[in-house]
Amino acid sequence: MKTTELSGSPPFLQGVYVREDFDFEKCGSALPEFADLSDSDDPPPIDSDRPQLSAMMSDDDFLNSLLTPQETRPLELTPAEPERAASSLDNGSGGNEDVGAWSLSPEQQKLVRRERFPFNFSWMKELELEFPSSVTFFVGENGSGKSTLLEAIAGLSGFPVWGGGRNDLSDQFGPERESELAQAIYPHFRKRPRDGYFFRAEYYAQFASLLDARKRDKDFKGDPYGRYGGQSLHTRSHGESFLALLENRLTNGLFLLDEPESALSPKRQLALMAMMVRRIKQGKSQFIIATHSPILMTFPGATVVSFDSPTLESIDYRKSEHFLVTNGILDNPDQYWKHLRES
Secondary structure, three states: OOHHHHOOOOOOEEEEEEOOOOOOOOEOOOOOOOOOOOOOOOOOOOOOOOOEOOOOOOHHHHHHHHHOOOOOOOOEOOOOOHHHHHHHHOOOOOOOOOOOOOOOOHHHHOOEHHHOOOOOOOOOOOOEEEOOOOEEEEEOOOOOOHHHHHHHHHHHOOOOOOOEOHHHOOOOOOOOOOOOHHHHEEEEEOOOOOOEEEEEHHHHHHHHHHHHHHHHOOOOOOOOOOOOOOOOHHHOOHHHHHHHHHHHHOOOEEEEEEOHHHHOOHHHHHHHHHHHHHHHHHOOEEEEEEOOOHHHHOOOOOEEEEOOOOOOEEEOHHHOHHHHHHHHHHHOHHHHHHHHHHO
């Protein structure tokens, strides 16, 4: 296999940039407050002046809906029905009763945006992140913003921020309806992806339960397991079902993966990379992956973006802390354990 086969430019997303007109000095959320849904059977009204995601949109219409200069909400998602949202979250997420409503604590409301999450990352104010290759890895310490930016990219790409593909937009199974950070960012697409998927390991169990609920729903048309290996994801081991989902969903398109290694053995991580190789060779797939895995980072021709840098620098994976610590402890475990025992 030649490295050059895997190092071509990405077919879809070229970069993401901070909006020049976004007001970081303003207090409050960048998202509108939805009315209390608890006493209403109807979802909140949708502002017809805001862009709506539609499967019938042309590429130009889609891009215009994202890039209209005066529009600070690049993509409006229809709010999930309260009954469906609540029942979905009861399936393993703790039953958050305030699902969908965006609210800030009194303390947060007093802070200007630049001083609070998710706008207070050091890389946010100067964000000009470009994707020169078909595979990009986000690496860095926990809490450095990898998953937060990946979620924003999902929202900008028309995927549900809780995970899944566009056909899952109406079935909210995560705590957030949309990404607040996405309101401060605009994307540069070479071409709008017709398909894609946002894999979130943390909400994987809820997604598996959603497929089972669709199977039990008499009104659901088709096979809910058809694109995920043909059977319930709960009937396999955690790692096997992870790989089955990825194997069946990694077709052609834009794929955002948040810590896919979390349930994969080293050998299964190699299997994931083999799937990626097959797709990249066809020239119709792009991957952006938040990871802590030095194994995945070795993908030939990939761009590795360090979130431990205040400006999101591209680095050699061998200079990442993940690689250095893993390599160090495997080469000289006694030296590491000498300090660990003394801690």
